[in-house]
Amino acid sequence: MSQRRKLQGYDFYQTVLKNAKYFLAPMVDQSEYAWRILSRRYGAQVCYTPMIHAKMFCDEKNRHYQSEVWSTGINDRPLIVQFCANDPETLLKAALKIQDQCDAVDLNLGCPQHIARRGHYGAFLQDEWDLIYKLINILHENLSVPVTAKIRVFPEVEKTIKYAKMIESAGAQLLTVHGRIRDQKGHNSALADWEQISQVKKALNIPVIANGNILYFEDIERCISMTGVDGVMSAEGSLYNPAIFSGSNLPVWQLASEYIDICRTVPTKLAYIRGHLFKIYRPALPFHVDLREQLAKVTTFEEICAISDELRSRLMKTAEAASYVYDNKVEKDENGYKIFPHWICQPYIRSPALGNPNSKKKIENSQ
Numbered sequence: 066m067s068q069r070r071k072l073q074g075y076d077f078y079q080t081v082l083k084n085a086k087y088f089l090a091p092m093v094d095q096s097e098y099a100w101r102i103l104s105r106r107y108g109a110q111v112c113y114t115p116m117i118h119a120k121m122f123c124d125e126k127n128r129h130y131q132s133e134v135w136s137t138g139i140n141d142r143p144l145i146v147q148f149c150a151n152d153p154e155t156l157l158k159a160a161l162k163i164q165d166q167c168d169a170v171d172l173n174l175g176c177p178q179h180i181a182r183r184g185h186y187g188a189f190l191q192d193e194w195d196l197i198y199k200l201i202n203i204l205h206e207n208l209s210v211p212v213t214a215k216i217r218v219f220p221e222v223e224k225t226i227k228y229a230k231m232i233e234s235a236g237a238q239l240l241t242v243h244g245r246i247r248d249q250k251g252h253n254s255a256l257a258d259w260e261q262i263s264q265v266k267k268a269l270n271i272p273v274i275a276n277g278n279i280l281y282f283e284d285i286e287r288c289i290s291m292t293g294v295d296g297v298m299s300a301e302g303s304l305y306n307p308a309i310f311s312g313s314n315l316p317v318w319q320l321a322s323e324y325i326d327i328c329r330t331v332p333t334k335l336a337y338i339r340g341h342l343f344k345i346y347r348p349a350l351p352f353h354v355d356l357r358e359q360l361a362k363v364t365t366f367e368e369i370c371a372i373s374d375e376l377r378s379r380l381m382k383t384a385e386a387a388s389y390v391y392d393n394k395v396e397k398d399e400n401g402y403k404i405f406p407h408w409i410c411q412p413y414i415r416s417p418a419l420g421n422p423n424s425k426k427k428i429e430n431s432q
Contacts, residue, residue, distance in 0.1 A: 073238050077211050078272040078295065081168050082143050085110035086289065087310040088241070088274055090300035091147040091171065091215070092116075098136045099331040100341060101144075103324050104303060108310030111143045111296075116173050118184075119150035119159035133334060137166055145213060147171040149186040151196065153203040164210050169239070171213045172200055174232075177247045188217050188247040194228070198235040205236025215241040215276070218261045225261055226268045233269050240265070241274040241298055263292040274298050280412040281403065282312035304344045306410040314395075314409050316384065318377035321345045325373055328366070338369055348407040349380055380408040 072080055089096060089104045091113035096104075101112040117134045121127055137144060146167045150156035160170045174197065176187025190197055204212035214237045218225040229240060242265050244257030257277020266273040272295040275288050285297045302309050307320050321342055328338055339360060343350070350357040356376050363369050387406065395403040405411045 071209060071211060073211060074271045077169070077238050082111050082239075082272075084295075085143070086296040087111070087285070088296050088298040089113060089303055090276065090298045091145075091173065092300055092304070094334075094337055094340060095304060097333060097337055098138065098141060099324065099327045099333045099337075100307075101141055102138075102327050102331065103307050103320070104310070105140075106323070107308040107313070109303070110310075111145065112141070113171060114144070114146045114167075116147050116149050116176065116187075117159070118186075119148045119156045120152070122148070122159045122162070123155055135163065136332075138331075143168045145169045145171050147173050147215070149173040149176065149181070149184070150200060151185045151190060153196075153199045156200055157203050157207055160204055160208055164208050167210060169211045169213050170204055170208060171215060171241075172197075172204070172237075174214055174216045175241075175243050177217065177249070191217070191219070191228075191247060194231055198231060201232060201235035201237050205238075211238035212236055213239040213241070215243065217243045217245055217247050218258060218265075220246055222261050222264050226264055229265045229269055233271055237271065239272045239274065240269065241276055243276040245277055259288060259292050262294060266293045272296070276300065279309070280414075282309060285310075302412055304341070305347060305413045307345070308410065314403075314405060314411060316380070316408055317346050317349055317410050318373075318380050318408070320410060321373055322377065325370060335363070335366060335369070338366070339363060342369065342373065344413070345410065346376060347413060348405070348409070348411055349376065352407055353379060384408050 078084065087108055087110045089101065089109040089112040093115050096113055096115050104112060115134060121130050122134070144167045146163050148156055148159055148170065150159070164170065173187050174190060181187035182189045201212055201214060214232050216228065216232065219228065232240060242262045244259055244262045245255070249255050259275065259278065262275045274296045275292050275294040276298040279285060279288065279297060279299045279302045288294065288297050299309055306314060308315050324341060342360060353376060356372055360372050363372065384406070395405065397403055402414055403411070
């Protein structure tokens with residue numbers, strides 16, 4: 066390990082992360098370098114890489130995977146690199162490759178997807194506390210940068226607190242808590258439990274970051290106020306509104322164009338670009354089905370640029386005809402969600418069949 070002093074806990078948080086409140090989440094295929102550049106322009110203070118599979122990253126025969134999941138630049142800091150793993154030695158080998166180009170290494174203990182079940186990582190390590198301890202501790206003992214972790218909660222708050230304390234004792238210097246249990250995902254995600262996050266924050270001596278229920282900028286301060294956490298992480302909210310940390314809801318074409326311009330100079334996989342544009346343009350695409358179908362079939366960057374230019378032209382004409390001016394005085398629907406025109410970036414509101422448990426009013430009243 067490097068002989069320089071490795072900062073820990075709040076020393077690390079204050080000195081390296083600069084007391085950050087706004088964290089861009091690690092997202093597979095979605096928090097790549099180009100997206101981090103855009104997110105930082107609009108207020109993200111700490112960014113995570115996409116989850117990197119430690120075993121695949123260590124495979125020298127798989128250089129394509131390494132270059133696909135890992136790229137950065139001089140202004141891409143503070144940066145936390147996230148790995149998934151189930152073998153301590155493999156995890157350490159992977160982390161040693163990038164420790165000199167980041168500010169911390171994070172262990173993914175929150176991924177609830179089926180691929181994580183099959184690969185035996187993420188939230189499916191949640192009951193193997195001895196293994197988790199070893200995974201975190203080997204990084205703590207051998208890296209020159211701090212180790213952090215991201216978890217999901219258990220149904221019982223007492224178990225969640227014990228789990229979090231174990232992770233802290235293993236050497237984690239910052240903990241992100243996603244306030245949902247492992248089975249809550251996708252359309253079955255329901256509400257994140259801010260009360261559990263609050264109890265974890267009270268029990269630990271290291272910085273705690275909250276994840277879940279962030280639709281609008283004002284939700285960030287409300288979350289901090291209600292849980293006492295040090296910062297808030299946004300995942301899906303930032304994908305549909307990359308300017309969420311700035312408090313702005315800007316025209317979709319503006320943010321799409323900025324992202325495309327970044328990708329002109331930062332090599333980015335075409336599938337990533339297309340995926341981001343589908344999310345940014347999501348509220349507008351139902352009004353322009355022909356362009357939605359074309360976007361789904363693109364095979365070149367030039368085609369993406371042409372489709373985006375055409376959609377921008379159409380939407381700008383619509384906005385001009387409507388004489389729309391965004392002034393933060395936005396009307397709300399019966400569930401408490403803000404009503405934006407379809408050319409404005411806005412959160413993706415899921416409406417499950419059983420009474421819309423994600424309604425904004427229920428989020429606010431439950432915390």
